[in-house]
Amino acid sequence: MTPHAHQTVDISLAERSYPILIGDGLLHSAGTFAALPRGNTALVVSNTTVAPLYSARLKSALAGRYERVIELALPDGESFKHWETLNLIFDTLLAHTCDRKTVLFALGGGVVGDMTGFAAASYMRGVPFVQVPTTLLAQVDSSVGGKTGINHPLGKNMIGAFYQPQMVVCDIGLLSSLPKREVSAGLAEIIKYGPIADMDFLAWIEANMPPLVALQPDAVTHAVRRSCELKAWVVGQDERESGLRAILNFGHTFGHAIEAGLGYGEWLHGEAVGCGMVMAATLSQRLGLVDAGFVERLTRIIEAAGLPTRGPLLATADNAGRYLALMRNDKKAEAGEIRFVLIDGPGRAVMRPAPDALVREVIDACCV
Ligand code: NAD
Ligand code: GLY
Numbered sequence: 001m002t003p004h005a006h007q008t009v010d011i012s013l014a015e016r017s018y019p020i021l022i023g024d025g026l027l028h029s030a031g032t033f034a035a036l037p038r039g040n041t042a043l044v045v046s047n048t049t050v051a052p053l054y055s056a057r058l059k060s061a062l063a064g065r066y067e068r069v070i071e072l073a074l075p076d077g078e079s080f081k082h083w084e085t086l087n088l089i090f091d092t093l094l095a096h097t098c099d100r101k102t103v104l105f106a107l108g109g110g111v112v113g114d115m116t117g118f119a120a121a122s123y124m125r126g127v128p129f130v131q132v133p134t135t136l137l138a139q140v141d142s143s144v145g146g147k148t149g150i151n152h153p154l155g156k157n158m159i160g161a162f163y164q165p166q167m168v169v170c171d172i173g174l175l176s177s178l179p180k181r182e183v184s185a186g187l188a189e190i191i192k193y194g195p196i197a198d199m200d201f202l203a204w205i206e207a208n209m210p211p212l213v214a215l216q217p218d219a220v221t222h223a224v225r226r227s228c229e230l231k232a233w234v235v236g237q238d239e240r241e242s243g244l245r246a247i248l249n250f251g252h253t254f255g256h257a258i259e260a261g262l263g264y265g266e267w268l269h270g271e272a273v274g275c276g277m278v279m280a281a282t283l284s285q286r287l288g289l290v291d292a293g294f295v296e297r298l299t300r301i302i303e304a305a306g307l308p309t310r311g312p313l314l315a316t317a318d319n320a321g322r323y324l325a326l327m328r329n330d331k332k333a334e335a336g337e338i339r340f341v342l343i344d345g346p347g348r349a350v351m352r353p354a355p356d357a358l359v360r361e362v363i364d365a366c367c368v
Contacts, residue, residue, distance in 0.1 A: 006032075007221070009228040011144065012236045016164040020144060020228050024217055026171040027057045027132070030064055036130065036166060039101040042066040045089055045116040046107040047076040050134050053177055058107055058132060066103070070096055074112060079265040081111050081151045089119040100124040103166070109135035109182075110142035110269065114157070117148030121163035131168040135178060136186025136220070137270050139170040140227035141248075145235040151264055155329040156256040162240050170228075172220050180213075184306035185270025187212060188251075190223050191301055192277060193230045195294075196247045196341070196349040201226050202301070209304045246332055247349035250341040251277030254311070257326035261314035274307030279366045284342040286358055294346055311367040319367055320360040
């Protein structure tokens with residue numbers, strides 16, 4: 001079969017470099033996977049929602065390349081992103097005597113992708129894996145860059161590894177079955193790239209919100225491509241987040257507190273990030289880094305994407321104190337000091353601490 005027309009963005013990381021393929025209908029073509037090493041076994045890891053929709057399509061595209069294509073459907077949801085679910089992947093690999101040339105395919109959103117990547121990083125100390133992201137969020141962010149892992153009850157994505165895939169296949173046709181709420185969640189991670197790195201892209205998003213929300217193919221292809229280019233630019237310079245890569249966490253410090261504080265799965269990750277960006281932008285403004293007009297504009301764009309812009313109450317007695325306690329568990333915190341990704345003038349991000357009293361003011365101002 002001939003490969004479908006597609007665009008390619010390259011992640012340049014020396015021997016860990018790989019392509020991101022972006023196009024409509026990529027899963028219909030065996031040629032999409034032509035560059036992958038051949039092997040005896042492929043394991044398609046998906047979940048109970050996505051597998052019935054797309055795993056037959058992927059398995060048929062892989063059939064000529066691997067002697068065995070086996071499949072595992074994990075329980076669906078952020079609340080299952082933990083050790084017990086991860087172990088189901090190892091159980092399957094071992095029960096089928098999978099060797100170290102086995103290739104894992106993550107077919108799903110960020111939850112499946114993060115867990116499959118972590119399983120690939122640790123099974124027999126590392127087997128190849130491919131990301132086939134099926135949510136907008138996963139296509140523009142989580143499938144790219146090699147962050148893999150699971151949650152701990154005390155903190156989001158606290159256990160994991162940096163481990164790069166062999167390839168990322170973004171078939172935008174798969175997004176047509178995505179619930180509206182998930183489309184909005186993906187838009188949050190797309191919007192994120194504007195204030196931290198590319199204000200022209202933010203203006204394009206602002207002007208193209210209706211076609212984006214409606215998943216119009218040209219608009220989605222452009223948004224996925226530009227997001228992946230910006231992520232490739234960041235990851236290519238700082239794969240293991242010793243500095244620059246932290247800017248991709250704009251909105252995530254507040255957002256992770258919302259996710260953990262409400263219980264994983266209550267708010268979607270993208271919803272928490274959208275609201276977290278409003279809070280981080282407000283903190284940037286209170287520190288004199290951006291003006292109120294910038295915060296208002298960003299808030300309007302986030303709202304237009306169908307995302308919440310007011311933070312939830314995490315505690316009735318001392319809500320700000322609860323946010324602060326949760327944020328001290330953030331991976332960017334150092335010796336208990338929270339480090340925020342802030343906007344230091346539109347299009348430029350910095351990471352720095354902020355006085356607790358000011359953060360409290362921002363939380364009080366931004367929560368319902
Ligand atoms: P998700 O994986 O939970 O998917 C969202 C929902 O959509 C699920 O119910 C899923 O089954 C369903 N779904 C997926 N594809 C579908 C399709 N095509 N049609 C219909 N339903 C479909 O959530 P997500 O937003 O994709 O990812 C969030 C996760 O990604 C979080 O755990 C977050 O921590 C992680 N993440 C990781 C990185 C990274 O760099 N590794 C970056 C951002 C987010
Ligand atoms: N999503 C943040 C990162 O990949 O670094």
